[in-house]
Amino acid sequence: VVDKHDSVTDLQIGDRVAYGGEGTGHAETILAGRNLVARVPDQVSFEQASFTTLGSIALNAIRTAASGVGDKVAILGLGVIGQIVAQLVRLQGGIAIAIDLKKDRVDLATKLGADYGLLAGDDLESQINLITDGNGVDCVIVTAASKSSTVCHQALRICRDRGRLVIVGAVELSFPWEE
Numbered sequence: 630v631v632d633k634h635d636s637v638t639d640l641q642i643g644d645r646v647a648y649g650g651e652g653t654g655h656a657e658t659i660l661a662g663r664n665l666v667a668r669v670p671d672q673v674s675f676e677q678a679s680f681t682t683l684g685s686i687a688l689n690a691i692r693t694a695a696s697g698v699g700d701k702v703a704i705l706g707l708g709v710i711g712q713i714v715a716q717l718v719r720l721q722g723g724i725a726i727a728i729d730l731k732k733d734r735v736d737l738a739t740k741l742g743a744d745y746g747l748l749a750g751d752d753l754e755s756q757i758n759l760i761t762d763g764n765g766v767d768c769v770i771v772t773a774a775s776k777s778s779t780v781c782h783q784a785l786r787i788c789r790d791r792g793r794l795v796i797v798g799a800v801e802l803s804f805p806w807e808e
Contacts, residue, residue: 637663645669649682680713686797687713687772691721694768694795698722703757703766703787705749705780706773706798707734714770714797715743726760728753729773749783757787765789771796778803 630644640646640663650665669678687710696702700723704715707729715738718725726745727738739746747756757766769784771794778801784794785808796802 631658634663640666640668645671645675645678647678647681649685680709683709684713686710687717690714690770690772690795690797691717694770694793696721696723696768700724700767701726701761703728703769703784704738704743705729705769705771705784707731707738708772708774710797711770711772712738712741714772716741718770719743726757726766753783754786761789765792768793768795771798771800773798773800775800777801 630640630642630646633640633642645668646666647669648659648661648666650661667681669675691714694702696718698721702718702723703726704711704718705728707715707727711727711729715725715727719742725743726747727735727743728747728749729735729738730749732748735746735748745760747753765788767789769788769792771780771784773780775798780798780800781796781802781804785804788794
């Protein structure tokens with residue numbers, strides 16, 4: 630904190646904070662409202678604190694998904710947020726099925742603890758059917774970015790009847806009405 634408004638009483642100049650908000654989140658200096666910053670504990674490095682916003686996005690996805698013990702959760706898109714989501718699914722007792730177009734991302738997810746790692750492709754549905762005994766996953770969390778609605782259509786096809794879709798990534802939201 631280099632300066633603050635008089636109404637901010639719980640932070641002092643010199644405090645280390647992490648910022649989580651729209652816009653210029655990767656600048657050296659940011660003008661931010663009090664509700665968009667969190668104090669960084671002394672034992673946490675700035676490098677670790679830089680994941681604060683990404684971690685909160687991933688945690689919000691898990692809470693929105695309401696996944697729990699034994700739920701089969703597919704994570705479509707394994708960038709940083711997808712990788713964190715896959716780990717949080719496991720920590721909540723769920724079965725993490727990590728899916729991406731890039732093999733190195735799938736490999737990383739399984740190395741970090743995902744139960745299954747799958748390449749997104751034409752046979753994705755059949756692979757999911759093998760894992761879920763033909764029922765589909767309980768929840769799909771989309772953390773991918775795409776200008777196409779293909780990712781959403783994939784999510785629908787692998788999700789069970791009355792399953793949950795949580796869209797975190799920047800994808801085209803276009804769903805067939807009948808599905």
